[in-house]
Amino acid sequence: MLTKRTPLGGVRGLLCAALWSLACAAESPALVETSRSRVPVEAAQPQARATPADDVARPVQALANSVDVTILSTSKAGIGEGEWGFSALVEVDGMRILFDTGAKRETVLRNAKAAGVDLGGVSSVVLSHHHDDHVGGLMRLRNSVASTAPDALKTVHVARGMFESRHVGGKRREVNEMLELRQTFEASGGVVLVHDEPSQIAPGVWVTGPVPRLHPEHNWGGGRQVRGPTGWVEDQLHESQALVIDTEAGLLVVSGCGHAGIVNIATHARNTIREAPIHALGGFHLHRADSEHLAWTMEQLRALGLESFYGAHCTGKAAVREAAKHLPADQVAEVAVGWTLHL
Ligand SMILES: [Zn+2]
Numbered sequence: 001m002l003t004k005r006t007p008l009g010g011v012r013g014l015l016c017a018a019l020w021s022l023a024c025a026a027e028s029p030a031l032v033e034t035s036r037s038r039v040p041v042e043a044a045q046p047q048a049r050a051t052p053a054d055d056v057a058r059p060v061q062a063l064a065n066s067v068d069v070t071i072l073s074t075s076k077a078g079i080g081e082g083e084w085g086f087s088a089l090v091e092v093d094g095m096r097i098l099f100d101t102g103a104k105r106e107t108v109l110r111n112a113k114a115a116g117v118d119l120g121g122v123s124s125v126v127l128s129h130h131h132d133d134h135v136g137g138l139m140r141l142r143n144s145v146a147s148t149a150p151d152a153l154k155t156v157h158v159a160r161g162m163f164e165s166r167h168v169g170g171k172r173r174e175v176n177e178m179l180e181l182r183q184t185f186e187a188s189g190g191v192v193l194v195h196d197e198p199s200q201i202a203p204g205v206w207v208t209g210p211v212p213r214l215h216p217e218h219n220w221g222g223g224r225q226v227r228g229p230t231g232w233v234e235d236q237l238h239e240s241q242a243l244v245i246d247t248e249a250g251l252l253v254v255s256g257c258g259h260a261g262i263v264n265i266a267t268h269a270r271n272t273i274r275e276a277p278i279h280a281l282g283g284f285h286l287h288r289a290d291s292e293h294l295a296w297t298m299e300q301l302r303a304l305g306l307e308s309f310y311g312a313h314c315t316g317k318a319a320v321r322e323a324a325k326h327l328p329a330d331q332v333a334e335v336a337v338g339w340t341l342h343l
């Protein structure tokens with residue numbers, strides 16, 4: 001069940017583990033700030049990496065008890081400014097992780113201030129893939145906390161393939177900004193961890209690593225080439241990964257652009273982390289999908305146990321409408337900057 005918090009508050013007190021609350025900060029910024037102050041600010045430390053698994057269901061490991069996700073970059077803005085990009089602050093049992101960093105250098109910084117979010121206590125950043133609209137704010141954010149909190153935003157988790165060379169249109173100019181960005185980030189004392197497989201980076205918090213493309217989803221725009229074993233080939237963004245939080249209510253899948261396809265991502269999460277209901281949040285790159293593909297996507301997701309769908313960034317309104325055919329009205333929405341979802 002999805003509940004929009006009212007300016008008078010009070011809804012939070014009704015929450016239970018399986019109840020989503022969504023707060024639009026445009027309507028109640030003070031309430032969001034007040035509720036945020038209850039979240040202890042602690043650094044998320046990377047844990048030992050999980051044992052490799054080849055799409056085999058694992059026994060239940062650590063479960064997250066409380067999850068809050070605050071949107072800091074997407075097209076629609078409840079507060080601050082909107083942009084073509086994605087970023088969200090994910091708070092899990094007091095640990096704080098920044099997922100993606102928006103497109104423009106300043107957007108997430110400004111929107112965090114507008115939402116009353118202090119990024120000084122966030123140690124880990126998860127980057128979904130190399131595209132500019134997800135990594136553009138990284139160094140600006142890191143520099144913004146360098147003098148007061150040098151360990152903040154210090155560890156970046158990416159998937160294998162993030163630093164492969166990319167070209168556009170057969171030209172030899174490098175377009176993968178992550179190559180240069182990595183050098184600058186590491187020169188600032190930052191640490192980059194590259195994941196080949198699903199890894200538990202904190203109790204109940206997983207990065208998927210590269211996602212097997214088991215289903216025929218083509219959720220990328222094309223136009224870039226990557227160097228393969230036999231030469232330059234179409235870039236299918238094999239480094240595209242999601243963040244998955246394992247909770248009693250199911251797996252919360254946080255996606256940046258979802259270039260691997262949300263059905264592939266959900267399948268991979270259930271095969272490698274736990275067979276549990278799916279709650280999907282973020283960008284799913286369905287904004288150019290035709291009605292047939294949208295219908296197929298939602299049917300597949302429902303078969304995988306989809307229980308809520310909160311689209312942002314490149315998801316598209318049509319995909320949200322399609323999801324609404326399958327889900328209760330309070331479990332589906334297009335989210336905006338400043339909204340906080342609580343699980
Ligand atoms: Zn992308």
Ligand SMILES: [Zn+2]
Pocket residue numbers: 085086131133134256257283313314
């Ligand atoms: Zn994107």
